[in-house]
Amino acid sequence: MKAAVAAFFELPFQEKKKYAKAENEIEGYGQNFVVSEHQKLDWSDMIFLFTFPSQNRNFKFWPLSLPGFKEALEEYSREMQKLAEELQANFSVLMGLKRDGLKRLQGGELKQGIRMNYYPICSRPDLVLGISPHSDGTSFTSLLQDDDVTGLQIKHNEAWVPVKPIPNSLIVNIGDATEIQSNEMYKSIEHRAVTNEKKPRISIATFMFPDDEQEIGPVETMIDDQNRPKLYRNIKYVDYVREKFSRKMEGKAHTQFAKLRTSDH
Ligand SMILES: O=C(O)CCC(=O)C(=O)O
Numbered sequence: 473m474k475a476a477v478a479a480f481f482e483l484p485f486q487e488k489k490k491y492a493k494a495e496n497e498i499e500g501y502g503q504n505f506v507v508s509e510h511q512k513l514d515w516s517d518m519i520f521l522f523t524f525p526s527q528n529r530n531f532k533f534w535p536l537s538l539p540g541f542k543e544a545l546e547e548y549s550r551e552m553q554k555l556a557e558e559l560q561a562n563f564s565v566l567m568g569l570k571r572d573g574l575k576r577l578q579g580g581e582l583k584q585g586i587r588m589n590y591y592p593i594c595s596r597p598d599l600v601l602g603i604s605p606h607s608d609g610t611s612f613t614s615l616l617q618d619d620d621v622t623g624l625q626i627k628h629n630e631a632w633v634p635v636k637p638i639p640n641s642l643i644v645n646i647g648d649a650t651e652i653q654s655n656e657m658y659k660s661i662e663h664r665a666v667t668n669e670k671k672p673r674i675s676i677a678t679f680m681f682p683d684d685e686q687e688i689g690p691v692e693t694m695i696d697d698q699n700r701p702k703l704y705r706n707i708k709y710v711d712y713v714r715e716k717f718s719r720k721m722e723g724k725a726h727t728q729f730a731k732l733r734t735s736d737h
Protein backbone atom coordinates (compact mmCIF):
# COMPACT_ATOMS: atom_id res chain seq x y z
CA MET A 473 0.00 0.00 0.00
CA LYS A 474 2.76 2.44 0.95
CA ALA A 475 4.61 1.67 -2.30
CA ALA A 476 1.45 2.18 -4.38
CA VAL A 477 0.79 5.52 -2.74
CA ALA A 478 4.41 6.63 -3.14
CA ALA A 479 4.24 5.70 -6.83
CA PHE A 480 1.16 7.87 -7.25
CA PHE A 481 2.81 10.94 -5.76
CA GLU A 482 5.89 10.36 -7.92
CA LEU A 483 3.80 10.74 -11.08
CA PRO A 484 4.34 13.99 -12.99
CA PHE A 485 1.94 16.75 -11.96
CA GLN A 486 0.22 16.64 -15.38
CA GLU A 487 -0.59 12.99 -14.78
CA LYS A 488 -1.86 13.48 -11.21
CA LYS A 489 -3.99 16.40 -12.36
CA LYS A 490 -6.14 13.97 -14.36
CA TYR A 491 -7.65 12.93 -11.04
CA ALA A 492 -8.10 16.46 -9.76
CA LYS A 493 -11.05 17.16 -7.51
CA ALA A 494 -13.65 19.65 -8.57
CA GLU A 495 -13.87 22.91 -6.68
CA ASN A 496 -15.83 22.50 -3.43
CA GLU A 497 -15.71 18.73 -3.69
CA ILE A 498 -13.65 16.53 -1.47
CA GLU A 499 -12.99 13.51 -3.66
CA GLY A 500 -9.91 13.47 -5.89
CA TYR A 501 -6.41 14.88 -6.06
CA GLY A 502 -5.64 18.34 -4.74
CA GLN A 503 -5.05 20.53 -1.74
CA ASN A 504 -6.57 20.18 1.65
CA PHE A 505 -9.12 22.39 3.33
CA VAL A 506 -9.00 25.45 1.12
CA VAL A 507 -11.85 27.78 1.98
CA SER A 508 -10.44 31.15 0.97
CA GLU A 509 -7.81 32.52 -1.41
CA HIS A 510 -6.28 34.48 1.43
CA GLN A 511 -5.46 31.66 3.77
CA LYS A 512 -1.97 30.27 4.21
CA LEU A 513 -1.93 26.87 2.54
CA ASP A 514 -0.76 23.65 4.12
CA TRP A 515 2.44 22.13 2.74
CA SER A 516 0.91 18.97 1.39
CA ASP A 517 -0.43 17.19 -1.60
CA MET A 518 -3.23 14.69 -1.23
CA ILE A 519 -5.74 12.43 -2.89
CA PHE A 520 -8.97 11.43 -1.20
CA LEU A 521 -11.10 8.51 -2.41
CA PHE A 522 -14.36 7.02 -1.18
CA THR A 523 -13.67 3.32 -0.72
CA PHE A 524 -16.55 1.62 1.14
CA PRO A 525 -19.21 0.56 0.41
CA SER A 526 -17.84 -0.38 -2.97
CA GLN A 527 -20.72 1.25 -4.85
CA ASN A 528 -19.42 4.59 -3.52
CA ARG A 529 -16.19 4.16 -5.48
CA ASN A 530 -15.82 6.72 -8.17
CA PHE A 531 -13.16 5.28 -10.46
CA LYS A 532 -12.68 8.44 -12.44
CA PHE A 533 -10.61 9.65 -9.49
CA TRP A 534 -8.61 6.42 -9.17
CA PRO A 535 -5.22 6.26 -10.95
CA LEU A 536 -6.12 3.02 -12.67
CA SER A 537 -3.20 3.20 -15.10
CA LEU A 538 -0.77 2.93 -12.20
CA PRO A 539 0.13 -0.78 -11.96
CA GLY A 540 -1.02 -2.37 -8.70
CA PHE A 541 -2.65 0.75 -7.24
CA LYS A 542 -6.26 -0.44 -7.47
CA GLU A 543 -5.44 -3.89 -6.07
CA ALA A 544 -3.44 -2.45 -3.18
CA LEU A 545 -6.13 0.07 -2.27
CA GLU A 546 -8.91 -2.51 -2.48
CA GLU A 547 -7.10 -4.93 -0.22
CA TYR A 548 -6.16 -2.19 2.23
CA SER A 549 -9.73 -0.92 2.26
CA ARG A 550 -11.04 -4.42 3.02
CA GLU A 551 -8.70 -4.80 5.97
CA MET A 552 -9.57 -1.33 7.27
CA GLN A 553 -13.26 -2.21 7.10
CA LYS A 554 -12.63 -5.14 9.44
CA LEU A 555 -10.91 -2.74 11.82
CA ALA A 556 -13.89 -0.37 11.57
CA GLU A 557 -16.31 -3.17 12.53
CA GLU A 558 -14.15 -4.12 15.50
CA LEU A 559 -13.86 -0.51 16.69
CA GLN A 560 -17.59 0.08 16.29
CA ALA A 561 -18.39 -3.06 18.29
CA ASN A 562 -15.92 -2.29 21.06
CA PHE A 563 -17.00 1.31 21.42
CA SER A 564 -20.61 0.10 21.60
CA VAL A 565 -19.66 -1.93 24.66
CA LEU A 566 -17.73 1.00 26.14
CA MET A 567 -20.84 3.12 25.76
CA GLY A 568 -22.98 0.61 27.60
CA LEU A 569 -24.57 -0.96 24.52
CA LYS A 570 -24.46 -4.43 23.05
CA ARG A 571 -21.70 -5.14 20.54
CA ASP A 572 -24.03 -4.37 17.68
CA GLY A 573 -25.44 -1.27 19.41
CA LEU A 574 -23.81 1.45 17.35
CA LYS A 575 -24.23 -0.54 14.17
CA ARG A 576 -27.97 -0.69 14.80
CA LEU A 577 -28.17 2.98 15.71
CA GLN A 578 -26.15 3.88 12.65
CA GLY A 579 -28.17 1.69 10.37
CA GLY A 580 -25.20 -0.50 9.41
CA GLU A 581 -21.49 -0.53 8.92
CA LEU A 582 -19.43 2.61 8.96
CA LYS A 583 -18.60 4.16 5.60
CA GLN A 584 -15.01 4.59 4.55
CA GLY A 585 -12.82 7.04 2.68
CA ILE A 586 -9.05 7.03 2.39
CA ARG A 587 -6.90 10.13 2.22
CA MET A 588 -3.33 9.77 1.11
CA ASN A 589 -1.14 12.69 2.16
CA TYR A 590 2.26 13.62 0.78
CA TYR A 591 4.36 16.22 2.56
CA PRO A 592 7.32 17.38 0.44
CA ILE A 593 10.50 18.53 2.13
CA CYS A 594 10.15 22.10 3.25
CA SER A 595 13.01 24.58 3.66
CA ARG A 596 11.19 26.53 6.38
CA PRO A 597 9.41 24.01 8.61
CA ASP A 598 9.26 26.73 11.24
CA LEU A 599 6.89 28.69 9.00
CA VAL A 600 4.67 26.10 7.34
CA LEU A 601 2.61 23.21 8.62
CA GLY A 602 1.88 20.02 6.71
CA ILE A 603 -1.68 19.96 8.04
CA SER A 604 -3.17 22.67 10.23
CA PRO A 605 -4.59 21.73 13.63
CA HIS A 606 -7.93 19.95 13.40
CA SER A 607 -9.92 17.01 14.63
CA ASP A 608 -11.42 14.58 12.15
CA GLY A 609 -15.20 14.58 11.71
CA THR A 610 -15.23 10.79 11.63
CA SER A 611 -16.15 8.10 14.12
CA PHE A 612 -12.56 6.82 13.93
CA THR A 613 -9.52 7.44 11.76
CA SER A 614 -6.63 5.04 11.33
CA LEU A 615 -3.28 6.38 10.26
CA LEU A 616 -0.50 4.50 8.56
CA GLN A 617 2.60 6.63 8.43
CA ASP A 618 6.23 6.46 7.40
CA ASP A 619 8.25 4.37 9.80
CA ASP A 620 11.15 6.77 10.00
CA VAL A 621 9.79 10.32 9.69
CA THR A 622 7.91 11.87 12.58
CA GLY A 623 5.31 14.41 11.50
CA LEU A 624 2.09 13.84 13.40
CA GLN A 625 1.53 15.74 16.63
CA ILE A 626 -1.39 15.59 19.03
CA LYS A 627 -2.55 18.26 21.44
CA HIS A 628 -2.22 17.10 24.98
CA ASN A 629 -2.52 19.42 28.00
CA GLU A 630 -2.31 22.43 25.67
CA ALA A 631 1.04 21.28 24.24
CA TRP A 632 1.91 19.62 20.94
CA VAL A 633 3.26 16.14 21.46
CA PRO A 634 4.96 14.30 18.57
CA VAL A 635 3.65 10.81 17.88
CA LYS A 636 6.72 8.74 17.05
CA PRO A 637 6.00 6.08 14.46
CA ILE A 638 6.09 2.49 15.66
CA PRO A 639 7.05 0.31 12.67
CA ASN A 640 4.26 -1.84 11.24
CA SER A 641 1.58 -0.31 13.40
CA LEU A 642 -1.45 1.88 12.93
CA ILE A 643 -2.54 4.88 14.94
CA VAL A 644 -6.25 5.08 15.71
CA ASN A 645 -7.68 8.50 16.40
CA ILE A 646 -11.13 9.27 17.74
CA GLY A 647 -13.18 11.61 15.61
CA ASP A 648 -15.98 14.07 16.36
CA ALA A 649 -18.82 11.60 15.66
CA THR A 650 -17.61 9.40 18.54
CA GLU A 651 -17.23 12.45 20.77
CA ILE A 652 -20.83 13.42 20.04
CA GLN A 653 -22.24 9.89 20.41
CA SER A 654 -20.38 9.26 23.65
CA ASN A 655 -21.63 12.60 25.01
CA GLU A 656 -18.01 13.76 25.23
CA MET A 657 -16.73 10.78 27.17
CA TYR A 658 -14.39 9.87 24.30
CA LYS A 659 -13.09 13.13 22.92
CA SER A 660 -11.87 13.59 19.39
CA ILE A 661 -8.18 14.31 19.32
CA GLU A 662 -6.84 17.58 18.00
CA HIS A 663 -3.84 16.94 15.77
CA ARG A 664 -1.63 18.46 13.10
CA ALA A 665 1.33 17.42 10.96
CA VAL A 666 4.58 19.33 10.77
CA THR A 667 6.99 19.51 7.84
CA ASN A 668 10.71 18.88 7.82
CA GLU A 669 13.76 19.83 5.75
CA LYS A 670 15.21 16.41 5.23
CA LYS A 671 12.72 13.85 4.01
CA PRO A 672 9.33 13.84 2.37
CA ARG A 673 6.65 12.03 4.35
CA ILE A 674 3.60 10.01 3.37
CA SER A 675 0.63 9.20 5.58
CA ILE A 676 -2.48 7.22 4.77
CA ALA A 677 -5.57 8.20 6.74
CA THR A 678 -8.60 5.90 6.67
CA PHE A 679 -11.73 7.74 7.71
CA MET A 680 -14.55 5.62 9.16
CA PHE A 681 -17.77 7.55 9.42
CA PRO A 682 -21.57 7.24 9.66
CA ASP A 683 -23.85 7.38 6.66
CA ASP A 684 -24.63 10.92 5.44
CA GLU A 685 -28.33 10.55 6.19
CA GLN A 686 -27.78 9.21 9.68
CA GLU A 687 -28.69 11.37 12.61
CA ILE A 688 -25.99 11.36 15.25
CA GLY A 689 -26.36 12.46 18.84
CA PRO A 690 -25.39 11.32 22.33
CA VAL A 691 -26.62 7.75 22.87
CA GLU A 692 -29.13 7.31 25.70
CA THR A 693 -26.78 5.21 27.79
CA MET A 694 -24.28 8.07 27.92
CA ILE A 695 -26.77 10.66 29.15
CA ASP A 696 -27.59 11.15 32.79
CA ASP A 697 -29.65 14.27 33.42
CA GLN A 698 -28.17 14.74 36.88
CA ASN A 699 -24.51 14.00 36.35
CA ARG A 700 -23.91 14.01 32.67
CA PRO A 701 -26.54 16.04 30.81
CA LYS A 702 -26.76 15.86 27.06
CA LEU A 703 -23.98 18.06 25.70
CA TYR A 704 -24.63 17.79 21.99
CA ARG A 705 -27.74 18.15 19.91
CA ASN A 706 -28.74 15.53 17.38
CA ILE A 707 -27.66 16.38 13.90
CA LYS A 708 -27.71 14.71 10.52
CA TYR A 709 -24.15 13.58 9.77
CA VAL A 710 -24.06 15.23 6.36
CA ASP A 711 -25.06 18.56 7.94
CA TYR A 712 -22.29 18.20 10.49
CA VAL A 713 -19.70 17.54 7.80
CA ARG A 714 -20.94 20.39 5.58
CA GLU A 715 -20.68 22.81 8.43
CA LYS A 716 -17.20 21.57 9.33
CA PHE A 717 -15.86 21.95 5.81
CA SER A 718 -17.34 25.39 5.33
CA ARG A 719 -15.13 26.74 8.10
CA LYS A 720 -11.45 27.42 8.18
CA MET A 721 -9.85 24.69 10.20
CA GLU A 722 -8.98 25.97 13.62
CA GLY A 723 -8.39 23.09 15.94
CA LYS A 724 -11.67 21.88 17.37
CA ALA A 725 -13.59 25.17 17.06
CA HIS A 726 -15.97 23.57 14.54
CA THR A 727 -17.36 21.12 17.11
CA GLN A 728 -18.95 24.02 19.00
CA PHE A 729 -21.83 24.51 16.62
CA ALA A 730 -23.25 21.08 17.47
CA LYS A 731 -23.01 21.77 21.19
CA LEU A 732 -25.99 22.54 23.33
CA ARG A 733 -25.49 25.72 25.28
CA THR A 734 -25.19 25.24 29.03
CA SER A 735 -28.10 27.65 29.43
CA ASP A 736 -30.30 25.05 27.70
CA HIS A 737 -30.15 22.87 30.79
O1 LIG B 1 -0.24 13.08 8.22
C1 LIG B 1 -0.69 12.88 9.34
O2 LIG B 1 -0.07 12.26 10.19
C2 LIG B 1 -2.03 13.42 9.72
C3 LIG B 1 -3.03 13.40 8.60
C4 LIG B 1 -4.37 13.86 9.03
O3 LIG B 1 -4.56 14.35 10.10
C5 LIG B 1 -5.53 13.72 8.14
O4 LIG B 1 -5.35 13.31 6.98
O5 LIG B 1 -6.66 14.02 8.60
Ligand SMILES: [Fe+2]
Pocket residue numbers: 606607608663677
Ligand atom coordinates in the same frame (compact mmCIF):
# COMPACT_ATOMS: atom_id res chain seq x y z
FE1 LIG C 1 -6.70 14.40 10.61
